[in-house]
Amino acid sequence: xxxxxxxxxxxxxxxxxxxxxxxxxxxxxxxxxxxxxxxxxxxxxxxxxxxxxxxxxxxxxxxxxxxxxxxxxxxxxxxxxxxxxxxxxxxxxxx
Amino acid sequence: xxxxxxxxxxxxxxxxxxxxxxxxxxxxxxxxxxxxxxxxxxxxxxxxxxxxxxxxxxxxxxxxxxxxxxxxxxxxxxxxxxxxxxxxxxxxxxxxx
Amino acid sequence: xxxxxxxxxxxxxxxxxxxxxxxxxxxxxxxxxxxxxxxxxxxxxxxxxxxxxxxxxxxxxxxxxxxxxxxxxxxxxxxxxxxxxxxxxxxxxxxxxxxxxxxxxxxxxxxxxxxxxxxxxxxxxxxxxxxxxxxxxxxxxxxxxxxxxxxxxxxxxxxxxxxxxxxxxxxxxxxxxxxxxxxxxxxxxxxxxxxxxxxxxxxxxxxxxxxxxxxxxxxxxxxxxxxxxxxxxxxxxxxxxxxxxxxxxxxxxxxxxxxxxxxxxxxxxxxxxxxxxxxxxxxxxxxxxxxxxxxxxxxxxxxxxxxxxxxxxxxxxxxxxxxxxxxxxxxxxxxxxxxxxxxxx
Numbered sequence: 001x002x003x004x005x006x007x008x009x010x011x012x013x014x015x016x017x018x019x020x021x022x023x024x025x026x027x028x029x030x031x032x033x034x035x036x037x038x039x040x041x042x043x044x045x046x047x048x049x050x051x052x053x054x055x056x057x058x059x060x061x062x063x064x065x066x067x068x069x070x071x072x073x074x075x076x077x078x079x080x081x082x083x084x085x086x087x088x089x090x091x092x093x094x095x
Numbered sequence: 096x097x098x099x100x101x102x103x104x105x106x107x108x109x110x111x112x113x114x115x116x117x118x119x120x121x122x123x124x125x126x127x128x129x130x131x132x133x134x135x136x137x138x139x140x141x142x143x144x145x146x147x148x149x150x151x152x153x154x155x156x157x158x159x160x161x162x163x164x165x166x167x168x169x170x171x172x173x174x175x176x177x178x179x180x181x182x183x184x185x186x187x188x189x190x191x192x
Numbered sequence: 193x194x195x196x197x198x199x200x201x202x203x204x205x206x207x208x209x210x211x212x213x214x215x216x217x218x219x220x221x222x223x224x225x226x227x228x229x230x231x232x233x234x235x236x237x238x239x240x241x242x243x244x245x246x247x248x249x250x251x252x253x254x255x256x257x258x259x260x261x262x263x264x265x266x267x268x269x270x271x272x273x274x275x276x277x278x279x280x281x282x283x284x285x286x287x288x289x290x291x292x293x294x295x296x297x298x299x300x301x302x303x304x305x306x307x308x309x310x311x312x313x314x315x316x317x318x319x320x321x322x323x324x325x326x327x328x329x330x331x332x333x334x335x336x337x338x339x340x341x342x343x344x345x346x347x348x349x350x351x352x353x354x355x356x357x358x359x360x361x362x363x364x365x366x367x368x369x370x371x372x373x374x375x376x377x378x379x380x381x382x383x384x385x386x387x388x389x390x391x392x393x394x395x396x397x398x399x400x401x402x403x404x405x406x407x408x409x410x411x412x413x414x415x416x417x418x419x420x421x422x423x424x425x426x427x428x429x430x431x432x433x434x435x436x437x438x439x440x441x442x443x444x445x446x447x448x449x450x451x452x453x454x455x456x457x458x459x460x461x462x463x464x465x466x467x468x469x470x471x472x473x474x475x476x477x478x479x480x481x482x483x484x485x486x487x488x489x490x491x492x493x494x495x496x497x498x499x500x501x502x503x504x505x506x507x508x509x510x511x512x513x514x515x516x517x518x519x520x521x522x523x524x525x526x527x528x529x530x531x532x533x534x535x536x537x
Contacts, residue, residue: 011206013304020300022217060324061339076362079498
């Protein structure tokens with residue numbers, strides 16, 4: 001395994017752990033959505049690190065496609081979560 | 096020769112970015128910080144793209160780099176204006192009774 | 193570049209990524225969190241570029257940093273933030289007692305470590321490159337020469353079909369949650385001037401990214417995100433309709449077209465005797481471009497509607513709101529210089 005792969009995989013884990021911790025513990029809804037996004041980015045970093053094969057070889061395209069799919073799914077989930085939160089805020093503001 | 100010139104240009108660009116970051120951290124006021132940041136974007140990025148343009152393989156890449164610089168110039172100038180105007184309005188609005 | 197200087201660059205980049213994530217998650221001010229999150233997304237896009245993943249870098253910069261950041265910033269205004277109530281700032285972002293914090297931290301680290309071990313345990317061995325070799329050997333049959341596009345649209349076309357369905361499901365959920373926000377007030381000549389030439393530039397870039405995805409980094413998702421960015425810029429400049437079709441039926445057709453065209457192509461191939469989504473190699477390039485074009489429009493429409501927060505105002509909404517218009521007008525048309533924070537008098 002290359003040095004770069006270890007470094008990026010480790011960082012991906014750290015970022016994922018940070019995001020997971022904040023998503024579970026933080027009271028604010030907006031911050032939780034942000035934390036889930038950051039957690040997802042950590043996982044993507046892990047996947048792309050696995051796909052890297054050094055500066056001379058072309059990287060493995062399958063994890064790249066998985067990460068691309070993941071990014072789009074993450075943004076749709078974020079959009080839905082924020083719309084739900086907005087509706088919640090409106091309901092609570094009325095009473 | 097082009098390598099040396101390109102390195103010099105990039106280092107000068109980085110110096111502007113450093114100055115902009117120091118200004119962001121140390122200047123007292125929103126407006127002066129905006130001023131420091133836009134200097135980094137204008138001249139810093141310009142020098143950086145000039146240095147990179149000397150390294151690029153063909154004229155098409157140079158044109159793309161130039162386009163990136165112009166787009167970022169316009170966007171950063173506009174957003175600095177919007178931020179400064181928003182801050183100014185907040186200061187001078189009459190207070191609610 | 194020498195390996196040592198590359199490793200140094202890696203370490204600097206990764207340290208800044210971790211620091212940005214940490215400060216974004218623990219900052220007291222929510223607006224600062226969101227802006228740090230956008231910076232985090234951009235630095236991560238740099239990391240993707242360094243790892244030779246340009247398609248992912250384009251998508252992360254456009255969608256992960258840009259669109260997610262815009263969605264979060266737009267939501268900041270309406271969600272009860274931890275710091276707008278001045279007294280609650282410190283208390284509501286302080287976490288619960290230490291036992292819970294400790295347990296969750298340990299569990300998070302354990303989960304992340306386990307994930308890393310699972311993925312890296314198979315770094316050596318013959319199975320490592322199997323899929324990559326399969327992709328490379330079948331690339332000429334796929335109809336495109338960019339391996340990531342080939343995997344997305346041909347070899348793993350099912351996944352992309354279901355991903356577009358997820359996008360559609362999200363926008364259906366958003367549509368059921370009520371009318372969207374009103375457009376922002378037109379903010380003046382300078383921003384108008386920027387919008388006037390930025391929007392055509394974004395449209396041309398989106399078309400270029402769609403076309404070039406076949407043989408260079410690019411593709412439907414990046415193009416759709418750029419198109420959505422053009423829509424958001426128009427929204428910020430005060431446009432109510434943002435270039436979307438005003439007829440609700442046509443808009444729904446555009447949104448459903450992403451999944452729809454994919455399904456139509458798949459089923460027609462079934463009818464013609466080939467497997468579902470099994471493109472004949474001579475037609476593969478054209479079919480992929482067709483599917484990608486529909487997907488681009490659908491993704492752009494979906495993301496712009498998500499930014500608005502709901503459906504575009506219809507005539508019924510306008511008439512129904514006539515009674516409550518004064519109140520709704522004050523609240524729903526956000527004054528850009530009023531964001532609820534205490535102002536110095």
